[in-house]
Every structure is written in C-alpha cells, then in structure tokens.
Amino acid sequence: MNTVATETQAPPPPAVASIEPKWVLAEKFHELTGVTRMTVHNRRREGVWLDGKHCAFIARRLYVNIKEADKWIKSQLPQPRRA
Numbered sequence: 807m808n809t810v811a812t813e814t815q816a817p818p819p820p821a822v823a824s825i826e827p828k829w830v831l832a833e834k835f836h837e838l839t840g841v842t843r844m845t846v847h848n849r850r851r852e853g854v855w856l857d858g859k860h861c862a863f864i865a866r867r868l869y870v871n872i873k874e875a876d877k878w879i880k881s882q883l884p885q886p887r888r889a
Contacts, residue, residue, distance in 0.1 A: 829862065831867060832846050832869065
C-alpha cells in the first residue's frame with residue numbers, strides 16, 4: 807500500500823496594485839473623500855477645478871485627479887500666522 811504525503815499549500819496573498827491610480831471616477835472619489843459628484847460639477851462650473859488638471863469628462867463619465875484635488879484641498883487650509 808502506497809501512501810502519498812500531501813502538503814497543504816497556503817493560498818497566495820491577494821493581489822495588490824503596485825501603483826495608485828491618478829484618476830478615479832467621481833463615484834470612487836466620493837467613496838474615498840466624501841466629496842459628492844455634484845460638488846465636483848459645481849467646482850468645474852465655477853472654474854475652481856480645471857478640466858484636464860483636477861477633473862475630466864470622458865465618454866460621459868466624470869473623473870477626478872486625486873493628486874491635484876488633494877493639492878487644491880491643501881491650498882485651502884488656513885496658513886499659520888507668524889507672531
């Protein structure tokens with residue numbers, strides 16, 4: 807009688823993206839930040855966020871550039887005052 811030893815292998819770890827996306831759909835941006843699609847539209851309409859820099863409308867889908875949006879948010883923070 808032959809007995810074959812079987813080794814149990816652990817499943818491979820889940821795949822992790824090696825790079826972070828620069829552009830995400832407005833819905834994903836909302837999930838990540840709480841900033842609604844309507845807020846993104848309003849910022850575009852008012853010229854606060856620029857198409858091609860902060861956001862883009864491609865094939866009827868609204869995208870947000872996470873890095874540029876983050877820079878804009880940081881620029882809106884009050885600057886510390888010198889004594």
